[in-house]
Amino acid sequence: MELRVLGCSGGIGGQRRTTSFLLGEQVLIDAGSGVGDLSLAELSRIRHIFLTHSHLDHILSIPLLLDSVFDQLEQPITIHAQAHTLRALREHVFNWVIWPDFTALPSADLPVVVLQEMAPGEEVRVGDCSLGMIPVNHIVPTVAYVVKYPDGIFVFSGDTTTNDTLWEGLNALPRLDHLIIESAFSNAERRMSEISKHYCPQLLAEDLRKLTHQPHVYLTHAKPGEEEMIFNECRQLIGDRPLSHLTGGEVLAL
Template sequence: MHVRALGASACIGNPGYTTCLLAGQDTLVDCGTGAGTLSTEDILALRSVLLTHSHLDHTGLLPLLADVHACHDGPGLDVYGLPETLDALSRHFFNDAIWPDYARQENGKSWLRMRPIDVGDTVPLTNGLATALPAQHTQPALGWLIEGPWRALAYSGDSAPCPAFWQWVCGVPSLTDVICEVCYNDALQALAGKQGHSTPGQLASYLAKLPSQAQFWVTHIDSRCRTEVIQEMQRLCPANLRLSMLKEGTLIEL
């Protein structure tokens, strides 16, 4: 199984699209504007969406994905997330004012099937397994562990430093890759704390506990401090880790 980054930015425009990962051919992890790069055929091949939280940069394309399935009589989507996340989507997106309620059954069928989950719950994937992980954000939030046939990837979602997340992922024997948000540089640590994000210095002690030769992918950098975040991560990253910036098109084999 492979995971492809469709969006890896904290904002639209330059440098790219907001957060969206494609696991295999049929599962999205978050659905920010990166999902808009998919063709109609690709969208109709989707079966599941794994959400981290309700913020627009991670959920904004879900209404349009549902619309494609409805217009083309597709199979619809199973949407997994915390109960609070799914409730926010139902109240603020799929309310027949902002967008049709595609979770409502019509003629025995709905285009969105809301599947509430909690930390530790698993979701079967084609050739793999997803597990909901702890996260710490301004809204109820999750991370995700994606396990393929041979390797595993952990994704933090949007999160301030979360000890429970790092304890969990460091105990995964097959862990080879970690995608982690590092939104701000250390000089903006107060802003990061207010918004539920991370800075390089806050993550340094956790990075030292990751398996040797793991690949650490930095994502969701605020465009205002991209250079500073990259420089600080390069300075603080342990020598035994491989450090890369996640970009649209990055392909990770599991």
């Protein structure tokens, strides 16, 4: 089982792509601009998209993905997300103004995409894996995903700032092998990270003290151009844990 990092940047420019992970061949977790690097054949194998929240950098490839593969699909792509996120897609994307309503195309009986509500506490099984949600703390309702695969568990935090729900949820897991988490801003922009509800290295380091597991920690969502500064600040504050800065194109063997 592989987790392919299609994108994990806080923005675009050069090789940067926004958040999206491909789990195996059929599952996307978030659908940022990195999805556009997949081949048409790879795009047509996607069956499930799990969304952390409704912000554009995490959903922007969905409309074009559907448009690119709709005539090759034998069954719909299912988007799993909280009610708030699905409502945002219906009202602000698939509204015939920004994009056609693919939940009713080519017909309401056999649409290209199905919106499937999911809530914390539920687990959705896909092949060898199961995915569950933990609520986090961001501008809009947002979740982390707990992914149980045959040999372990990884968690992707989604966008978040300081909270207790994520850390209590992580500590309740039987094990935690990989933690993919964000630090969008540097410490100099701590105020901005509080306003926009993201982590900066200081806030993340404080919260990591709550974690009882010893996973490998991967940093994501850095502001473009500040990746090195943010990673160096994290390394100084979180020196006691295995730590990497994740980059687009990496593949994690699970």
